[in-house]
């Protein structure tokens with residue numbers, strides 16, 4: 175029985191199976207794990223997706239990677255439990271659709287990855303009867319999605335660090351009102367400081383016995399579930415012809431799911447890679463030189479304020495090149511293939527605001543900043559390369575997550591989702607902490 179093996183993009187450490195890399199996250203040589211080969215989906219299964227539920231499609235896709243490690247009926251149970259919400263495909267105009275990945279419990283697309291990853295971890299932990307502590311640094315959306323996804327799971331403690339003054343009230347409540355196995359720490363510092371403390375804890379030998387694990391977007395366990403919705407949308411909307419898909423991108427985890435879906439055999443005419451003013455990727459496509467944007471620029475689409483996307487390491491590897499964690503390009507990937515598959519654009523805050531206004535005025539539809547970046551990118555692409563193929567633009571958050579911004583742009587009030595209403599009345603549990611590693615370590619050791 176040979177399980178699928180995963181290699182590090184730096185290729186200096188041994189390959190591992192899925193269970194191992196799920197708990198390791200990043201490889202010990204600081205590379206990211208990739209599957210040794212990408213399984214092809216058969217035409218027969220692909221043709222059936224049209225009539226299958228989201229959870230069933232998720233089971234088929236994940237089974238191609240995990241069939242030697244998890245029984246298919248277990249995968250189906252996990253998928254049904256993780257995806258108990260709708261994935262609306264909204265026709266905005268012509269054959270142009272919005273795929274809404276914002277209907278999960280925390281109203282951001284990170285629910286898709288977090289809910290599956292938490293349940294996969296739980297599945298493996300049960301067999302091993304081990305305990306685990308998940309450490310997350312968050313600038314907003316990730317913390318809420320992880321907290322919700324791991325809430326109440328046995329044998330897993332979750333500790334979330336967020337910058338006290340840099341998250342919105344609605345985001346904060348997603349992390350602080352849950353209690354149980356979820357601890358939220360408000361750090362007197364910035365997001366980068368949170369990340370530094372977490373990183374230091376991972377490297378601290380005194381903490382090994384806590385069995386620390388990360389849940390950030392470098393884990394392949396988060397990429398795998400993000401392959402699924404590309405199949406879902408394309409097969410429901412366009413079972414016969416290829417489509418064009420626009421992805422609002424920050425750390426490029428979402429996009430990686432799409433690129434792998436294409437390699438598995440999903441017909442995609444083009445991916446529009448829409449980024450905000452952090453334009454390192456469109457620049458890279460233009461001049462084949464990679465230069466991170468440092469420090470990253472603060473834009474309205476705040477979850478995409480990334481000047482050096484961590485998953486670019488995977489993307490470059492997928493196209494035969496080698497990029498390291500620090501952003502050094504050791505071998506150029508096949509740029510012709512990359513440009514064949516992708517077209518990329520940087521969208522300014524002003525263009526984002528105009529897009530939100532215009533889409534509301536002319537189509538009576540409320541986009542939030544991340545989805546607006548994607549929709550603008552799609553329309554710019556179509557201006558340059560008119561196409562009759564169906565188009566899908568991804569919306570990654572519910573406008574209710576950004577009430578102040580939307581109100582300022584459209585002059586309308588945005589109500590809360592059902593979950594937000596519940597949380598708004600709940601008590602918050604917050605531990606405050608100074609930006610100091612020793613305090614953090616003491617907390618981890620004495621809790």
Ligand SMILES: *Cc1c(COP(=O)(O)O)cnc(C)c1O
Nearest residue numbers: 423424425426427428477570571
């Ligand atoms: C995380 C996030 C993104 C960016 O996704 P990546 O996978 O990091 O590219 C876009 N929109 C929202 C709302 C997010 O939370």
